[in-house]
Amino acid sequence: MMTDRTQIDATNDPQRRSWVSSANRTDGDFPIQNLPFAVFRPRRSGTTFRGGVAIGDQIVDLSAMSRAGIFSGDAAVAINAGGEGTLNHLMQLGPTKWRALRRALFDSLSEGSALQPRVAACLVRQVDAEYSVAAKIGDFTDFYSSIYHATAVGRLFRPDCPLLPNYRWLPVGYHGRSSSIEISGQRFNRPVGQRLLPGQSDPTLGPSLRLDYEFELGAFVGEGNPLGSSIPVENAESQIFGLCLLNDWSARDIQAWEYQPLGPFLAKNFATTISPWVVSLQALAPFRVPPTRRADDPHPLPYLMSENNSATGAFDIQLEAFLETSVMRDKGEAPQRLSSTTFRHSYWTIAQLIAHHTINGCNLTAGDLIGTGTQSGPASTEAGSLLELSAGGKQPIPIGHSEHRTFLEDGDEVIFRGFCARAGATRIGFGEVSGRVLPAREF
Numbered sequence: 001m002m003t004d005r006t007q008i009d010a011t012n013d014p015q016r017r018s019w020v021s022s023a024n025r026t027d028g029d030f031p032i033q034n035l036p037f038a039v040f041r042p043r044r045s046g047t048t049f050r051g052g053v054a055i056g057d058q059i060v061d062l063s064a065m066s067r068a069g070i071f072s073g074d075a076a077v078a079i080n081a082g083g084e085g086t087l088n089h090l091m092q093l094g095p096t097k098w099r100a101l102r103r104a105l106f107d108s109l110s111e112g113s114a115l116q117p118r119v120a121a122c123l124v125r126q127v128d129a130e131y132s133v134a135a136k137i138g139d140f141t142d143f144y145s146s147i148y149h150a151t152a153v154g155r156l157f158r159p160d161c162p163l164l165p166n167y168r169w170l171p172v173g174y175h176g177r178s179s180s181i182e183i184s185g186q187r188f189n190r191p192v193g194q195r196l197l198p199g200q201s202d203p204t205l206g207p208s209l210r211l212d213y214e215f216e217l218g219a220f221v222g223e224g225n226p227l228g229s230s231i232p233v234e235n236a237e238s239q240i241f242g243l244c245l246l247n248d249w250s251a252r253d254i255q256a257w258e259y260q261p262l263g264p265f266l267a268k269n270f271a272t273t274i275s276p277w278v279v280s281l282q283a284l285a286p287f288r289v290p291p292t293r294r295a296d297d298p299h300p301l302p303y304l305m306s307e308n309n310s311a312t313g314a315f316d317i318q319l320e321a322f323l324e325t326s327v328m329r330d331k332g333e334a335p336q337r338l339s340s341t342t343f344r345h346s347y348w349t350i351a352q353l354i355a356h357h358t359i360n361g362c363n364l365t366a367g368d369l370i371g372t373g374t375q376s377g378p379a380s381t382e383a384g385s386l387l388e389l390s391a392g393g394k395q396p397i398p399i400g401h402s403e404h405r406t407f408l409e410d411g412d413e414v415i416f417r418g419f420c421a422r423a424g425a426t427r428i429g430f431g432e433v434s435g436r437v438l439p440a441r442e443f
Helices: 062-068 073-082 088-093 095-109 116-120 147-157 233-239 252-258 307-312 326-331 350-358
Strands: 037-042 050-055 058-061 123-125 129-132 140-143 173-175 181-183 186-189 192-195 204-207 215-221 240-247 272-274 318-324 336-342 369-371 397-399 403-405 413-420 428-438
Touching: 050 062, 058 062, 062 073, 073 088, 073 095, 088 095, 095 116, 173 350, 192 252, 215 318, 215 350, 233 240, 233 307, 233 350, 240 350, 240 413, 240 428, 272 428, 350 369
Parallel strands: 140 369, 181 272, 186 428
Antiparallel strands: 037 050, 037 129, 050 058, 058 123, 140 173, 192 204, 215 240, 215 369, 240 272, 318 336, 318 413, 397 403, 413 428
């Protein structure tokens, strides 16, 4: 029996195997211990989107499962909601019903399950599917939770004061644009805006010349809270339906000119790309770690502290960024890995982001998306953006056999991958998120 949200339960048992043979690969992303959610439909079918759960190289069609009446009780309520065209209703049901559905799916997909024939009839191959954004996202908030990224970027622009005084006291964030969030495979035109070019005294309007990616995780909100209330840090994780990979593209030159005094605007609202699969916190339970802070850092204010958060509030999620140029694509060359890091380096935990977001009574709603901000580590090879990797554009990065990059060029495709792995636990993957830069439109 689960006694708290951080405890490993039967669905994390590394000894359990599935009758879906592809789920038993040791290097796969979607074993039976994972069971992430997405919204999909058979490719080129013209049918409506519906919720699904990954198992190996297959998808459990939740709409088909609902029609078949395989489950009962809370699991049936949850699977009915999961079969809808977005996962907002399922997210709103809360953790009791999420857990019931996860356990029912886990048991029915396990080796020896008497339900195998009925569930097998509800499977769709992932290669035959296309995906949509998992929820109708009402609001998007982007934080700045990596102290290594904040310090590296601050050092480029404020060498005398890389990290502003408030950073170690509160999770810095801003409200973003949700209408331009799209699913992996997004292709977007190079953004246009005002830029103050080197050597010029007045800005000009034109395409961004310093287009960048930002490697983040996204957290989908579950039940939410009423306007005027707040979510205590000790209860905050119960509000998180799951995590996905997120690329919050950034036009650095446009941002440098526009961000003072109110922050990013055109530099960030043109595109955000997220992965199809949303991984539950229960699937990540074996990979919890304590947050790390320096001994001389200030203690967070009480509303940002709890015993559970201090003991197991962080997650050791491995993050990898890759780049494929149009030249590499034409030559059939594999994408080049640019950097890798881990989410355990994040200075602020997901629970702290939620607690801070709502301390003033701000209401979160089911399907809202919380971005962690760019994730970077202490080593130069762990940078989560080209801005850091190229030292602000001063150090070109070798790409492939003959190319270099300081920032993204037209035709470049950025690919993020994420996974968790450790001895004694089953590997849990996030799949990948990719996006490609197209030439700027005529203006």
